[in-house]
Amino acid sequence: MSRYFTDRLAKYTVLICATTSFVILLAIAIFIFKEGFPAFQEIGVFDFIFGDVWRPGQGQYGILTMIVGSIVVTVGSLLLAVPLGIACAILLAEVAPYRVRRILRPAVELLVGIPSVVYGLVGMIILVPAIRQIGGTGFSVLAASIVLMAMVLPTIISISEDSIRAVPPTYKEGSLALGATQWQTIRKVILPAAKSGIGASIVLGMGRAIGETMAMIMVIGNSIRLPLSPLDSARTLTGNIAVEISYATGIHEDALFATGVVLFIFIMILNSIAIIVLKRGRHAPTVT
Amino acid sequence: MKDKKCGKISAEKVNLYYGNFQALRDISLEIPTCAISAIIGPSGCGKSSFLRLINRMNDIINGVRVEGTIRLDGVSIYEPSVDVVELRKRVGMVFQKPNPFPMSVFNNIAFGPRQHGKSNKAELEEIVEKSLRQAALWDEVKDKMNNSALALSGGQQQRLCIARVLAVEPEVILMDEPCSALDPIATLKIEELMRTLAKDYTIVIVTHNMQQAARVSDVTAFFMMEEDRAGILVEYGSTSDVFTNPKDKRTEDYVTGRFG
Amino acid sequence: MRRPSPKTTQRLAMVYIWSGGFITVMILLVIIGYVVINGIPELSIEFLTTPPRGGLSAEGGISTVIVSTIYLVGLTMVILVPVGILSAIYLAEYAPDNRLTRLIRYGVETLAGIPSIIFGLFGYALFVTVLSFNFSILSGALTLVCLLLPTMIRTTEEAIKSVPYSHREAALALGTTRWQMISRVVLPTAVPGIVTAVILCVGRAIEETACLYVTLGSSAGMPTSLLDGGRTLSLHVFYLAMETNAPEKAMATGAVLIITIIVINAITNWFSARFQRKMKGVS
Numbered sequence: 001m002s003r004y005f006t007d008r009l010a011k012y013t014v015l016i017c018a019t020t021s022f023v024i025l026l027a028i029a030i031f032i033f034k035e036g037f038p039a040f041q042e043i044g045v046f047d048f049i050f051g052d053v054w055r056p057g058q059g060q061y062g063i064l065t066m067i068v069g070s071i072v073v074t075v076g077s078l079l080l081a082v083p084l085g086i087a088c089a090i091l092l093a094e095v096a097p098y099r100v101r102r103i104l105r106p107a108v109e110l111l112v113g114i115p116s117v118v119y120g121l122v123g124m125i126i127l128v129p130a131i132r133q134i135g136g137t138g139f140s141v142l143a144a145s146i147v148l149m150a151m152v153l154p155t156i157i158s159i160s161e162d163s164i165r166a167v168p169p170t171y172k173e174g175s176l177a178l179g180a181t182q183w184q185t186i187r188k189v190i191l192p193a194a195k196s197g198i199g200a201s202i203v204l205g206m207g208r209a210i211g212e213t214m215a216m217i218m219v220i221g222n223s224i225r226l227p228l229s230p231l232d233s234a235r236t237l238t239g240n241i242a243v244e245i246s247y248a249t250g251i252h253e254d255a256l257f258a259t260g261v262v263l264f265i266f267i268m269i270l271n272s273i274a275i276i277v278l279k280r281g282r283h284a285p286t287v288t
Numbered sequence: 289m290k291d292k293k294c295g296k297i298s299a300e301k302v303n304l305y306y307g308n309f310q311a312l313r314d315i316s317l318e319i320p321t322c323a324i325s326a327i328i329g330p331s332g333c334g335k336s337s338f339l340r341l342i343n344r345m346n347d348i349i350n351g352v353r354v355e356g357t358i359r360l361d362g363v364s365i366y367e368p369s370v371d372v373v374e375l376r377k378r379v380g381m382v383f384q385k386p387n388p389f390p391m392s393v394f395n396n397i398a399f400g401p402r403q404h405g406k407s408n409k410a411e412l413e414e415i416v417e418k419s420l421r422q423a424a425l426w427d428e429v430k431d432k433m434n435n436s437a438l439a440l441s442g443g444q445q446q447r448l449c450i451a452r453v454l455a456v457e458p459e460v461i462l463m464d465e466p467c468s469a470l471d472p473i474a475t476l477k478i479e480e481l482m483r484t485l486a487k488d489y490t491i492v493i494v495t496h497n498m499q500q501a502a503r504v505s506d507v508t509a510f511f512m513m514e515e516d517r518a519g520i521l522v523e524y525g526s527t528s529d530v531f532t533n534p535k536d537k538r539t540e541d542y543v544t545g546r547f548g
Numbered sequence: 549m550r551r552p553s554p555k556t557t558q559r560l561a562m563v564y565i566w567s568g569g570f571i572t573v574m575i576l577l578v579i580i581g582y583v584v585i586n587g588i589p590e591l592s593i594e595f596l597t598t599p600p601r602g603g604l605s606a607e608g609g610i611s612t613v614i615v616s617t618i619y620l621v622g623l624t625m626v627i628l629v630p631v632g633i634l635s636a637i638y639l640a641e642y643a644p645d646n647r648l649t650r651l652i653r654y655g656v657e658t659l660a661g662i663p664s665i666i667f668g669l670f671g672y673a674l675f676v677t678v679l680s681f682n683f684s685i686l687s688g689a690l691t692l693v694c695l696l697l698p699t700m701i702r703t704t705e706e707a708i709k710s711v712p713y714s715h716r717e718a719a720l721a722l723g724t725t726r727w728q729m730i731s732r733v734v735l736p737t738a739v740p741g742i743v744t745a746v747i748l749c750v751g752r753a754i755e756e757t758a759c760l761y762v763t764l765g766s767s768a769g770m771p772t773s774l775l776d777g778g779r780t781l782s783l784h785v786f787y788l789a790m791e792t793n794a795p796e797k798a799m800a801t802g803a804v805l806i807i808t809i810i811v812i813n814a815i816t817n818w819f820s821a822r823f824q825r826k827m828k829g830v831s
Contacts (some may be wrong), residue, residue: 010727017634022655024694031673087568107576114811115755117785120581150575153704178768181554183561213758240664246764260669271661377723387714400722
């Protein structure tokens with residue numbers, strides 16, 4: 001009977017499709033490591049990661065400056081985005097009246113939808129000249145941090161808002177009934193209860209920040225040096241890969257894949273931390 | 289036109305396990321054809337579980353284990369060679385909460401026949417009208433065949449679900465507390481419907497409502513839960529005997545309302 | 549040092565909280581506003597229908613870019629939608645609680661967190677180089693499929709799971725095979741949710757840049773086959789910004805991009821709302 005045949009065929013087809021996700025993940029890991037391995041072998045893992053000279057023309061491949069660049073920009077963006085994001089999350093979850101929420105929440109969703117190149121474009125056209133007034137060329141880690149902040153903000157806001165909402169209202173009622181002000185309640189009761197969700201949002205925001213490429217290329221200057229002041233330009237790990245891959249060959253190309261390996265491992269670690277932080281929380285928020 | 293055949297159901301020493309938990313113990317009974325059999329008893333004693341054994345709806349649950357034999361027309365239904373899909377065509381089920389598909393009235397009724405291979409439009413229309421007439425719903429929906437079934441009232445939706453089952457021409461109709469989500473007037477209509485259908489189908493209903501069992505059924509089975517929460521069959525006989533002259537004291541206690 | 553009174557901290561905190569919201573909205577308005585206001589004057593039918601002619605002042609328009617974007621997104625969706633839906637069906641309806649399922653879920657979750665540039669490297673290594681598709685729409689589309697698969701699977705799975713269990717029971721009790729139940733009852737009911745998933749992925753495909761930067765090539769010509777290179781709207785904004793002195797053209801392209809995405813967002817929300825209503829039983 002043909003409908004039994006279809007039934008069995010369907011069962012195997014969906015299984016095969018479902019495994020493609022895992023297969024792709026495996027393939028990515030295999031290819032990246034395979035291409036990057038020769039670089040690790042020839043350059044040496046320690047020299048690669050901690051070498052501060054990146055001059056492919058002279059056979060020198062040290063990515064320290066770019067690791068620092070990535071870290072500085074990420075930390076900078078989080079320093080700006082976390083206070084802002086938590087404030088906005090509290091606003092949405094606890095303070096804002098309905099009419100304000102109706103505008104604010106779609107606004108946050110819209111921010112998520114803006115492509116990274118547009119953030120980079122606006123950064124290039126508005127931020128960079130503005131920073132140039134203060135000093136340097138304007139293409140700087142400061143500009144990059146500000147741009148990244150805007151990109152990471154919606155992540156922090158939406159996940160933090162979810163976890164603040166998930167705090168049982170009995171906590172809030174108990175605190176208010178004791179005569180605490182709203183802010184005292186938020187600060188001493190609600191935020192600590194939501195802290196695992198907020199922590200997870202920060203870790204996820206960190207992951208997004210480290211992985212961002214195009215917007216970074218547009219405002220950070222892409223010069224290969226250690227950024228000692230916010231006005232210095234620098235280069236990120238992601239930017240390094242994107243900028244040089246099109247013309248790199250041989251060991252240079254392998255070194256770029258090796259950069260990808262470093263990035264990959266770092267993101268996997270970050271994601272695992274996010275999952276652990278989320279799971280440990282009693283009130284795990286929903287992650288979109 | 290196929291001669292309607294009321295299916296014969298019998299259970300022999302049936303034990304049901306969900307994992308390590310025994311839900312039913314040693315149930316044996318024979319369900320009369322072309323009649324209404326009611327299964328009554330307090331909550332949790334396995335009435336619905338037993339009902340679902342008859343059309344193997346329990347199979348979907350993980351870790352379920354069935355011992356003993358259940359027969360439809362003499363043939364054991366838990367053999368590996370049994371086609372479960374065909375079984376469920378012969379043994380239909382109406383659920384506690386009406387669950388029409390989010391489709392038109394017509395497509396709801398035509399769904400069963402379509403899945404079993406019928407595609408001729410004229411044939412389907414004939415089946416749909418016949419089923420709706422049998423379910424005493426035709427007059428109310430004949431102008432609304434293309435409207436969503438979800439727009440009907442609760443009672444109408446339940447009759448729709450009955451019509452849907454009738455469309456696949458079953459031999460047995462199982463009803464799991466079919467009126468518990470309905471108002472009294474709708475309930476009465478469905479009870480009337482059951483009496484009409486019993487002429488051509490074997491009907492088994494699970495009900496919490498003793499008065500309903502007494503009103504509607506020919507035969508009643510009283511289930512109860514033992515201390516280890518396994519369900520057992522306490523008494524089984526004609527409805528008038530079970531209610532007016534119960535043989536077991538536990539039955540008497542239940543039907544007179546001393547517990548339950 | 550005297551501590552400020554709770555009333556004072558309450559007021560200061562409110563200032564903090566409200567400015568958080570205010571600044572966020574300001575950021576949004578600045579970004580969208582600046583691009584749209586500066587870009588729209590440059591928009592014209594001519595802009596949309598002439599190809600870019602290159603050069604430092606970015607002569608021409610974006611016709612080839614629009615076509616490339618459509619080809620790329622189209623090809624991506626043709627592959628992504630069936631694979632994504634079937635995978636989601638497996639996870640929602642078939643998957644037993646065993647190691648294989650955990651592995652698959654781990655795959656989906658992890659893929660979702662990997663940055664776009666890594667997908668780009670992967671696409672470059674596998675599709676462009678090993679499979680010799682070169683910089684082409686094909687390479688770009690295959691890379692995008694890998695990138696978007698988790699999103700498609702997750703959203704579709706949610707749509708399928710929100711179909712009430714009672715529908716499944718009713719179908720099975722009428723004597724259907726599992727696949728009949730899924731294809732004739734569950735999927736049709738979940739269609740608006742699935743459409744939402746598809747539109748969501750289309751939106752994300754349009755804004756993607758990094759992974760396409762290294763798999764699509766930079767050709768600004770009109771693609772005539774899937775093995776041709778091309779440029780998407782997002783990439784074109786990037787190239788205009790980095791290689792030309794024409795910020796207005798970049799912003800015009802950016803405006804097209806933003807408007808497209810806002811429209812797609814609105815459609816997604818509309819479909820999503822319709823799906824919610826259908827689930828609640830209002831036809």
